[in-house]
Amino acid sequence: MSTRFGTPPAPARSGDGMPMGCGCVLGLIVLWVVAVLALPAIMLIGAFFVAYSLYAYLRRLASVMGVGPGADPKPVPPPPGRADGRAEPAYTHYLFGPALIDLRHAARVAVPAPAKLFVTYDAQIRRVFGNGGLLLWPFGIVVWLGMAAGVGTGLAAIGVLCVVQFAVVAVLALAVISAGQALRAVDSGVRRIRGIRTSCPSCHQRVPYPSYECPGKTCGRRHRDVRPGRYGVLRRRCACGTMLRTLLLTGTGDGRMTAHCPHCDEPMSRGAGTVPEIVIPVLGAATTGKTRLMTALVMGLVDGAGRDAGGADGARDPVAEFADDQSAEAYRGLADKLRAGVHTWKTIKVKDAPLRAYSLHVRPSSGRPRLLHVFDAPGEFVGRSELLRELRYIKTARTFLLTLDPLSIDAVWDSLDPGERARSGRLRSDAPPDFVFGQLVENIQGLGAQTGRARLAVALTKDDLVRGSEALAGLGGGSDEIRDWLEGPAGFDGMVRLMRRSFAEVRFFRTSAWLDGGEVDAGVLDLAGWILAGEGLRVRHPA
Known part of the structure; x- marks a missing residue:
C-alpha cells in the first residue's frame, strides 16, 4: 500500500541475497581480525614449521647415518685386497673418510628436506584456502607467510647446524691426527729410551717399523704400516674384519701377528721392536x-x-x-x-x-x-x-x-x-x-x-x-x-x-x-x- 511519501525503496542486496552493507561490514571485521591476529599467528605457525623443518632434516640425517627403520646410509668403499700405493688393506678411520662421505650425503639428502616440505604444504594451502573465497584467502596468506618464515628460519638453522657438524668433524679429525702423531712419538721415544733398535735377521737392514701380516684365519693380508694414522689410532680393522693393534709397545709385536721386513719381505723374529x-x-x-x-x-x-x-x-x-x-x-x-x-x-x-x-x-x-x-x-x-x-x-x-x-x-x-x-x-x-x-x-x-x-x-x-x-x-x-x-x-x-x-x-x-x-x-x-x-x-x- 502506498502512502503519501510513496512506496519505500527496496534495500540493496548482494549477489547471494545478503545485503551489500552487511557483506562489507563482515569483510571489514574479518580483515580487522586477521590484521590483529596475523603477527601472532605467523609467529606460531612459523615456530611450528621451524620445528618441523628441523625434524624433517634430523630424520633424513638419521637415515643417512644408518639409524632408524628407514636407514639409507651411503655405502663406504671397501678397502683394497692388498696394499696398493699408499692404500692399506684396512678400513679407513671414520673421521678420515666416512665422516666426509656422510656429510656430503646428508647435504644431498637431508638438507633439501625442508624445501620439499615447503613445496608440499604450499600446494595444500593453495588448494584449501584458495577455493574458499574472499573470507578464507586472508587466513591462507597468514598460514603461507608463517610457513615461509618457519621454513626459511629452519633452513638457516640447518645451515648453521651443518657448519657446526663440519667444524666438529674437523676438530675431531685434527684431534685424532694429533693423538696419532703423539702416540707415534711416545712409542718411538720409549723405544729409544729403552735402547730398542730393530734390524732384519735376513737382510740385516735397519727396520724403523716392521710390516705385519693379519692374524685372521685365511686372511694373510700384509699391512705395511700399522702405526696410528688414517686407519686407526689404537686399533685398525683389516679388510677381513680382524682388529689389529697399532703400537709395538702395546701389543703389536707380541707374536700374534707375523712381522715382516719392509726391505726384503722376509719374516722377522717374534717380538721384534719390543725389546732391546x-x-x-x-x-x-x-x-x-x-x-x-x-x-x-x-x-x-x-x-x-x-x-x-x-x-x-x-x-x-x-x-x-x-x-x-x-x-x-x-x-x-x-x-x-x-x-x-x-x-x-x-x-x-x-x-x-x-x-x-x-x-x-x-x-x-x-x-x-x-x-x-x-x-x-x-x-x-x-x-x-x-x-x-x-x-x-x-x-x-x-x-x-x-x-x-x-x-x-x-x-x-x-x-x-x-x-x-x-x-x-x-x-x-x-x-x-x-x-x-x-x-x-x-x-x-x-x-x-x-x-x-x-x-x-x-x-x-x-x-x-x-x-x-x-x-x-x-x-x-x-x-x-x-x-x-x-x-x-x-x-x-x-x-x-x-x-x-x-x-x-x-x-x-x-x-x-x-x-x-x-x-x-x-x-x-x-x-x-x-x-x-x-x-x-x-x-x-x-x-
Missing part, C-alpha cells in the same frame, strides 16, 4: 769351527741348565727360546749332528739367499728380556770387503766373537804326532790367524763399525782335538793365561796388541763344540755368560 736386541757376529776364517761353536753356544742357552737356581741368592740363569721358526728349524739340524758327534757342514752363502741369524728370546730371572741375534758369517767374507758389506748387522754390534783354530797355529800343529796330524788335516784352517784378524779389523772398521766401543771375545776352538798337545801343556782356561800364551809361545804378540788396541775389551776362551756326556763344554758356557753379562743380563757363568 743383542747382535753377535761370529767371525773367523773358513774351517775354524764357527758353525759348531755357534750351535754349542745356542744349545747351552736353550737346552742348558739355565732354569736351575744358582748361587746363594737363588738367582737363575736366563731362559732362552727361539724367536722364529727359521731359527728353530736350522738349529735342530745342526744340534742333531752335534749330539751324534759328526761334523757340521761349512757355512756357504747361496746366491741371492739371505744369511739369516739364529734369533732367540733371552729372559733373565729379573729385568727386561733381550732378543739375541747370532750371525754365522762365511769364512770367505772375512777377507773380502765387498762381501763383508752384505753383513750390515756388523755396524750395530757391540760384541764380536772371533774363532781361532789352534790347529792353524804352527806351535800346536808341530807338537802333534804324525797320526794326529793325519786325522786332523782336513779339519785344519789354512789361514794364518794374525793375517785373518788384520783383514777383519780393517774391513769392519771400513764399514763403520765402532770397534773402539765394542768388546771382542776370542775363542780357541777344537780344544777336544788339541788338549794333549805339548804346546798347550799346563795352559788353563783363564783369559789372562790364554792371552799370555798367544803373546809368548804361540808367537802372536802383534795380533794380541792389535786386538787390545782396536777393541774396548778383549776376553779369551778355550772352547770345544763336542759334547761330553751330552753336556755343553764349560768354556762355551763361560763364553755365553760373558756375552750376556756384558749386555746387562745376570748369569751364573760371567767368566
Whole structure:
C-alpha cells in the first residue's frame, strides 16, 4: 500500500541475497581480525614449521647415518685386497673418510628436506584456502607467510647446524691426527729410551717399523704400516674384519701377528721392536769351527741348565727360546749332528739367499728380556770387503766373537804326532790367524763399525782335538793365561796388541763344540755368560 511519501525503496542486496552493507561490514571485521591476529599467528605457525623443518632434516640425517627403520646410509668403499700405493688393506678411520662421505650425503639428502616440505604444504594451502573465497584467502596468506618464515628460519638453522657438524668433524679429525702423531712419538721415544733398535735377521737392514701380516684365519693380508694414522689410532680393522693393534709397545709385536721386513719381505723374529736386541757376529776364517761353536753356544742357552737356581741368592740363569721358526728349524739340524758327534757342514752363502741369524728370546730371572741375534758369517767374507758389506748387522754390534783354530797355529800343529796330524788335516784352517784378524779389523772398521766401543771375545776352538798337545801343556782356561800364551809361545804378540788396541775389551776362551756326556763344554758356557753379562743380563757363568 502506498502512502503519501510513496512506496519505500527496496534495500540493496548482494549477489547471494545478503545485503551489500552487511557483506562489507563482515569483510571489514574479518580483515580487522586477521590484521590483529596475523603477527601472532605467523609467529606460531612459523615456530611450528621451524620445528618441523628441523625434524624433517634430523630424520633424513638419521637415515643417512644408518639409524632408524628407514636407514639409507651411503655405502663406504671397501678397502683394497692388498696394499696398493699408499692404500692399506684396512678400513679407513671414520673421521678420515666416512665422516666426509656422510656429510656430503646428508647435504644431498637431508638438507633439501625442508624445501620439499615447503613445496608440499604450499600446494595444500593453495588448494584449501584458495577455493574458499574472499573470507578464507586472508587466513591462507597468514598460514603461507608463517610457513615461509618457519621454513626459511629452519633452513638457516640447518645451515648453521651443518657448519657446526663440519667444524666438529674437523676438530675431531685434527684431534685424532694429533693423538696419532703423539702416540707415534711416545712409542718411538720409549723405544729409544729403552735402547730398542730393530734390524732384519735376513737382510740385516735397519727396520724403523716392521710390516705385519693379519692374524685372521685365511686372511694373510700384509699391512705395511700399522702405526696410528688414517686407519686407526689404537686399533685398525683389516679388510677381513680382524682388529689389529697399532703400537709395538702395546701389543703389536707380541707374536700374534707375523712381522715382516719392509726391505726384503722376509719374516722377522717374534717380538721384534719390543725389546732391546743383542747382535753377535761370529767371525773367523773358513774351517775354524764357527758353525759348531755357534750351535754349542745356542744349545747351552736353550737346552742348558739355565732354569736351575744358582748361587746363594737363588738367582737363575736366563731362559732362552727361539724367536722364529727359521731359527728353530736350522738349529735342530745342526744340534742333531752335534749330539751324534759328526761334523757340521761349512757355512756357504747361496746366491741371492739371505744369511739369516739364529734369533732367540733371552729372559733373565729379573729385568727386561733381550732378543739375541747370532750371525754365522762365511769364512770367505772375512777377507773380502765387498762381501763383508752384505753383513750390515756388523755396524750395530757391540760384541764380536772371533774363532781361532789352534790347529792353524804352527806351535800346536808341530807338537802333534804324525797320526794326529793325519786325522786332523782336513779339519785344519789354512789361514794364518794374525793375517785373518788384520783383514777383519780393517774391513769392519771400513764399514763403520765402532770397534773402539765394542768388546771382542776370542775363542780357541777344537780344544777336544788339541788338549794333549805339548804346546798347550799346563795352559788353563783363564783369559789372562790364554792371552799370555798367544803373546809368548804361540808367537802372536802383534795380533794380541792389535786386538787390545782396536777393541774396548778383549776376553779369551778355550772352547770345544763336542759334547761330553751330552753336556755343553764349560768354556762355551763361560763364553755365553760373558756375552750376556756384558749386555746387562745376570748369569751364573760371567767368566
